[in-house]
Amino acid sequence: MNILSPSILAADFSRLGEQIREVEHAGAQYLHIDVMDGVFVPDISFGMPVILSIRKCTDIFFDVHLMIDRPERYIKEFADCGANLINFHIEATQDVVGTIQKIRFLGKKAGITISPETPAKAVEPYLRLVDMVLVMTVKPGFGGQKLMPECLEKVREVRAMAAERGLDIDIEVDGGIRIDNVELALEAGANVIVAGSAIFRNRISENVSRFLEKMLK
Ligand code: DX5
Ligand code: ZN
Numbered sequence: 001m002n003i004l005s006p007s008i009l010a011a012d013f014s015r016l017g018e019q020i021r022e023v024e025h026a027g028a029q030y031l032h033i034d035v036m037d038g039v040f041v042p043d044i045s046f047g048m049p050v051i052l053s054i055r056k057c058t059d060i061f062f063d064v065h066l067m068i069d070r071p072e073r074y075i076k077e078f079a080d081c082g083a084n085l086i087n088f089h090i091e092a093t094q095d096v097v098g099t100i101q102k103i104r105f106l107g108k109k110a111g112i113t114i115s116p117e118t119p120a121k122a123v124e125p126y127l128r129l130v131d132m133v134l135v136m137t138v139k140p141g142f143g144g145q146k147l148m149p150e151c152l153e154k155v156r157e158v159r160a161m162a163a164e165r166g167l168d169i170d171i172e173v174d175g176g177i178r179i180d181n182v183e184l185a186l187e188a189g190a191n192v193i194v195a196g197s198a199i200f201r202n203r204i205s206e207n208v209s210r211f212l213e214k215m216l217k
Helices: 013-025 048-055 075-080 096-105 120-129 150-164 182-188 204-215
Strands: 003-006 030-036 061-067 085-089 109-114 132-136 170-174 192-195
Touching: 003 204, 013 030, 013 048, 013 204, 030 048, 048 061, 048 075, 061 192, 075 085, 075 096, 085 132, 096 109, 096 120, 109 120, 120 132, 120 150, 132 150, 150 170, 150 182, 182 192, 182 204, 192 204
Parallel strands: 003 030, 003 192, 030 061, 061 085, 085 109, 109 132, 132 170, 170 192
Antiparallel strands: none
């Protein structure tokens, strides 16, 4: 099934709870939560206290995207504050397998993420160990960028590698996805769609409905 995961990075943080309920009521199945540390990426977003506090206002599935250096240091903390799925960048750690195991041991779904400069084949050794591969379609670190179409080729490659092994994993795309290009991402083989500015900039419920219309037909 195709899943929509609105990214709260583009939300109005002074009305965060309200806007999360709005995407949930409009039918979004996941909530994408971008954690940035100012080291792995230049920007700093938010961390555990924010996630813990929004966990109290919704039961929606939390899709946490860690853009942090050495994510293995904080897996327990993110699991404890309510993540359902934890995605980390394979470029950010020397211990990909150990980090996946930590996430799984805590009963959470595990995802590995690749930035635009990382080739699709880098995920190959881990495909059997993960629930999701997140293929970034912009340089990680900022919302509101333009989709890099060459990254959709990597989505195709990851989907083919998974199919060859008989694995039905989720493939998520993140960055620059809008109503007018979401079909390209689905057609390339993605089934979990992140959208930030295309959802939260204005008319939130209407945007969610328009995405779902294209994704669920
Ligand atoms: C970028 C983040 C994205 C971002 C997407 O580093 O990982 O999740 O919020 O925002 P849009 O959809 O505006 O490109
Ligand atoms: Zn993200």
